[in-house]
Every structure is written in C-alpha cells, then in structure tokens.
Amino acid sequence: MWILEEKFLCYRTQKFFLLTTTRKIFCYKTNLREVLEIIKIPKNLAVVTCEQVHGNKIVFLKQQKICRSEFINLANSDGCITDSDKVAICIFTADCVPLFLYNEKENIYGLVHIGRKGVLNGIVENVVKLLTQHWCYKNFKFVLGPHICEKCYIVKAKDVKGSYCGYDTTTGQFSLKKEIIYRLRQYGIAKTQIITSSYCTYHNNEVFFSYRKGDGSNRLVSIIYYNK
Numbered sequence: 001m002w003i004l005e006e007k008f009l010c011y012r013t014q015k016f017f018l019l020t021t022t023r024k025i026f027c028y029k030t031n032l033r034e035v036l037e038i039i040k041i042p043k044n045l046a047v048v049t050c051e052q053v054h055g056n057k058i059v060f061l062k063q064q065k066i067c068r069s070e071f072i073n074l075a076n077s078d079g080c081i082t083d084s085d086k087v088a089i090c091i092f093t094a095d096c097v098p099l100f101l102y103n104e105k106e107n108i109y110g111l112v113h114i115g116r117k118g119v120l121n122g123i124v125e126n127v128v129k130l131l132t133q134h135w136c137y138k139n140f141k142f143v144l145g146p147h148i149c150e151k152c153y154i155v156k157a158k159d160v161k162g163s164y165c166g167y168d169t170t171t172g173q174f175s176l177k178k179e180i181i182y183r184l185r186q187y188g189i190a191k192t193q194i195i196t197s198s199y200c201t202y203h204n205n206e207v208f209f210s211y212r213k214g215d216g217s218n219r220l221v222s223i224i225y226y227n228k
Helices: 029-038 116-120 123-134 176-186
Strands: 002-004 008-012 016-021 046-050 058-061 071-074 079-082 087-093 097-103 108-114 141-144 220-226
Touching: 016 097, 029 046, 029 087, 029 220, 046 079, 058 071, 058 123, 079 087, 079 123, 087 097, 087 108, 097 123, 097 176, 097 220, 108 116, 108 123, 108 220, 116 123, 116 176, 123 176, 141 176
Parallel strands: 046 071, 046 087, 058 079
Antiparallel strands: 002 008, 008 016, 016 220, 079 108, 087 220, 097 108, 097 141
C-alpha cells in the first residue's frame, strides 16, 4: 500500500522499502548524497544509479562485485537488478515510470526507468528475459511508481510506432502504464503480480515534479533497498 508522507511516497514490504521523493526535495545526481541523508537511507549501503539514456539495457549487479558505501553509476543503462542486500538503487524521473520489482523468496530487487522510447524499444521484455535467466519470474512483484497519465500525455502517432495497446489514435493519448502492463502480461506475469500508483506527476504537480508541466531540470528520485 502506498503511503504519502511529506518528503516521499513510500511502499513497504516485509523485506523491501520503495519510495519516490516529492517536490519537497530538490534532487539531482550532483546532490544525491545529501538527499539520501535527508530521507535517512542507511549510510552503509552502496548507491547505484543508471546513466538513463532512454534505452533498453538492464544491468544485473552481483553481490560479490559491491563494496559498501560506494557510489556506482552504470553506463548506458536504464535499470538495475541485484541479489545484494548492500545496495540502494536510485532512478531519476519527472514523468517517466519508475518500475520497482522485488522477489521476497529469493531476495532479489531492482528499479527501472521507463519512458516512451524505452518501452517501445523493448525494455520491459528485457527485464523479464533477465529475470527468467536467473530466477522464477512468478515470485516477483512489479510496482509502477508515480508517472504521467495518458490524459496528460498527448503524442503524435509517428512517435509511438511499435505500441501494442497504449496509444489512442482518436485522442493522441499514450498510456505508459497500459503499455507496460500489457507487455508484462504477454510474458505471463499475472495481474496479481502488478501494483500501480494512482498518482499522476502532471495532475498531482503540487506533490511531484513534472517535466511536461514545466519543472525543467527538477527531478524525483525513486529508491529501492533491502530493509533489514
């Protein structure tokens, strides 16, 4: 269940802590360490970010390759999955979808940045393919954090070539949520494994930053870590 607090929207499970900051916190990659201190992320965790190139590459970061308290930036990637309990994975958004995923049986978790270009280029499929190479995908939950809704996201048909179900040709509305869920379901992910947020970054701009609403370089940071 999502809980909105002053500085972040959070979702807690038995083992994992998922959150997206609100506009009460100004966050950039350059001040990420300060932001993590403000929201009291454990200091002994390695912090992992992705370059976020609107691509489809996901990195599997293995436990033995991580040192505590270091900062790791994964080049040319838009997501990270790990089997380590030493990591806080961070993704920056301002309308795109932060897709959290976790597996409490095998202690696996990850976070993926998904925008229009990424979803159309197969990033969802790459996530599921990576999961099935190493673990049972039926043990995962997929959580869509706050993002722009279809009513606020109008695009031209030429910009959504390859869309399966997210684009409305009459209104020009594009639903990142519908497109992502459809692609997850095509790979056998059950409805019960998918959790969404009712918050739209554009509609709820008093709470969240939205690039399309004019927030420029301001970003939300989404974070997932093992909550011991």
